[in-house]
Amino acid sequence: MSMQAQLDRRAAVAVLLKNRKDTLVVSGLGSPTYDLHSVGDHDGNFYLWGAMGGAALIGLGLAQAQPGKRVLALTGDGEQLMGLGGLATIGVARPRNLDIVVIDNQHFGETGMQASHTGRGVDLTAIAAACGFAATGTVRTTGEVERLAAQIAEPAEGPRLFVIKVLAENPPRSLPSRDAVFIKNRFRAHLGFAAA
Amino acid sequence: MHSPQPNPDTRTSDDWPSELHRILKAADVRQMSYVPDAGHSQLIRMFSADPDVTTNVLTTEEEGIAIAAGAWLGGQRSVLLMQSSGVGNCINMLSLSAIGRFPLLMLVTMRGEWAEFNPWQVPMSRATQPSLEAIGLKVMRAETPDDLVETVESAASLAYESDQQIAVLIGQRLIGKKKW
Numbered sequence: 371m372s373m374q375a376q377l378d379r380r381a382a383v384a385v386l387l388k389n390r391k392d393t394l395v396v397s398g399l400g401s402p403t404y405d406l407h408s409v410g411d412h413d414g415n416f417y418l419w420g421a422m423g424g425a426a427l428i429g430l431g432l433a434q435a436q437p438g439k440r441v442l443a444l445t446g447d448g449e450q451l452m453g454l455g456g457l458a459t460i461g462v463a464r465p466r467n468l469d470i471v472v473i474d475n476q477h478f479g480e481t482g483m484q485a486s487h488t489g490r491g492v493d494l495t496a497i498a499a500a501c502g503f504a505a506t507g508t509v510r511t512t513g514e515v516e517r518l519a520a521q522i523a524e525p526a527e528g529p530r531l532f533v534i535k536v537l538a539e540n541p542p543r544s545l546p547s548r549d550a551v552f553i554k555n556r557f558r559a560h561l562g563f564a565a566a
Numbered sequence: 567m568h569s570p571q572p573n574p575d576t577r578t579s580d581d582w583p584s585e586l587h588r589i590l591k592a593a594d595v596r597q598m599s600y601v602p603d604a605g606h607s608q609l610i611r612m613f614s615a616d617p618d619v620t621t622n623v624l625t626t627e628e629e630g631i632a633i634a635a636g637a638w639l640g641g642q643r644s645v646l647l648m649q650s651s652g653v654g655n656c657i658n659m660l661s662l663s664a665i666g667r668f669p670l671l672m673l674v675t676m677r678g679e680w681a682e683f684n685p686w687q688v689p690m691s692r693a694t695q696p697s698l699e700a701i702g703l704k705v706m707r708a709e710t711p712d713d714l715v716e717t718v719e720s721a722a723s724l725a726y727e728s729d730q731q732i733a734v735l736i737g738q739r740l741i742g743k744k745k746w
Contacts, residue, residue: 396636416639421662424632428662431636431644434597434620455625456632463622550666554639563641566729 375510379473379536383444384409385515386471386534389523390442394432394557398425398445400480401540402473406444408544413560417546417553423452426470430460433468436561440467442522447474447488447533454497460529461501469522470498470531475538483538495533504528510535582711582740583608586673586718587616593722595671596620596642599630603649605675605741610647627652628659635668643726646672650679650694650735651687657701663731664702670731671721672703680738698733709737 383405387395396416397406402425403417416432418425429443450457450472460468476489488494495506504527509518518532547553555565586609590598598613599622600606613619624630630646637644648656653674663670677684678691695705706721708714714736721732 394640418662420665421632421635421659423628424635424659424662427629427632428636428639430622431597431633431638431642432640433636434622434633435637435640435642453629456629458625459622459629463620550662554666554668557639558641561639561641566727 375475375535375537377510377512377515377534377536378541379405379475379539380408380541381512382515382534382536383473385512386519388519391523393440393442394436395442395444396425396428396432398422398443398449400446400449401475402444402446402449403546404541404544405473407546408541411546413556415546415553416557419548419550422449423456425449426453426460426468427456429468429470430456430463430465433465434463437465437467440469440522441465443468443470445470445472446479447472447476447486447494448478450494451487451492457498457501457503457531461498461503464502464528466526466528468529469526470529471518471522472531472533473536474533475536477538479538479540488533495531498529498531502528503531505530506532508533508535580711582714583612585711585715587612589715589719589722590645591616591618593726594643595645595722597622597633597637597644598647599624599633599644600647601627601630601649601652603647603675603677605649605736606647606673609673627655631656631659631663631670634670635662635666638668643669644671646670648672649675650677651690653694653698653733654690657697660698660701660703660731667729668731669725669729670703671725672733673718673736674733675736675741676738678738682738695735703731703733705733705735707735707737709740711740714740
């Protein structure tokens with residue numbers, strides 16, 4: 371049986387992104403998008419409100435286009451479970467600048483807190499390891515999240531996936547813009563690309 | 567930027583994959599993702615051998631929609647290759663391209679519509695164009711090699727210069743009958 375999670379998701383994400391520097395971040399729909407916004411809006415954030423299963427793969431396309439920048443896909447267990455095949459695609463592509471961090475409350479938090487697969491024995495880090503990720507791990511305490519933040523700031527030999535186990539609760543929403551064209555153009559302008 | 571030059575003397579109607587490669591290179595496509603189809607095999611080989619293009623083999627076609635959006639966020643153009651059966655896998659992910667007005671170019675080889683041996687290809691073949699149009703894509707079709715080359719050139723311009731989401735359907739008649 372897994373240990374009871376104690377971490378508050380907002381506090382965990384705040385620690386993770388405290389020294390993000392020029393890391394580009396894509397957030398999965400639902401709570402990870404609110405978590406990312408809650409620590410401060412940023413031109414280098416791309417927030418998803420849909421496209422379930424796509425966060426890590428948007429991260430892949432971005433990482434391949436921007437090999438000199440670190441890219442973080444910050445998502446939830448439900449979102450990543452919908453994109454399990456994408457872990458195989460990312461494992462084969464082997465980008466050295468892409469990290470996936472799953473904020474894992476073991477539930478579908480947006481839809482009534484139904485238990486997800488990760489609360490029933492499915493281990494995303496084992497799947498990522500089997501797909502050839504360069505590093506994987508699960509963290510459960512603030513101190514471990516601090517060490518994880520330091521680790522993902524360092525270069526990697528390939529893609530990495532980390533799970534942060536958090537309490538199953540829905541803190542007050544922190545809502546970024548839902549206008550994807552605006553967020554897209556702001557993100558591209560941040561990298562020096564003009565809007566069409 | 568290196569791009570293969572057109573050579574009218576060697577242009578033949580059965581070498582449309584080379585022509586598509588040339589056009590997509592001229593359009594500065596830097597990423598290509600695919601779920602294989604026999605009809606795309608030559609184009610897949612050409613891109614895979616191209617050091618200026620990053621290729622991704624996918625487990626399901628919708629992954630390529632997300633990769634294309636990420637590529638654009640990072641300043642690169644991407645093209646996605648699949649067969650018609652894969653279009654059904656893409657529908658919800660196409661919300662991303664539609665609502666974000668992300669440039670998208672999909673090249674879809676048709677099955678289930680012309681001298682098809684496998685009846686399981688037929689239902690999704692019938693649903694391909696209506697479902698793409700229902701989620702907001704512009705659908706263009708080509709039935710001859712010359713038409714295909716011109717169509718893809720136009721579609722690339724619409725996608726990458728005008729931020730449109732385009733699927734080019736490549737008729738099964740053009741691809742030829744699958745040998746069983």
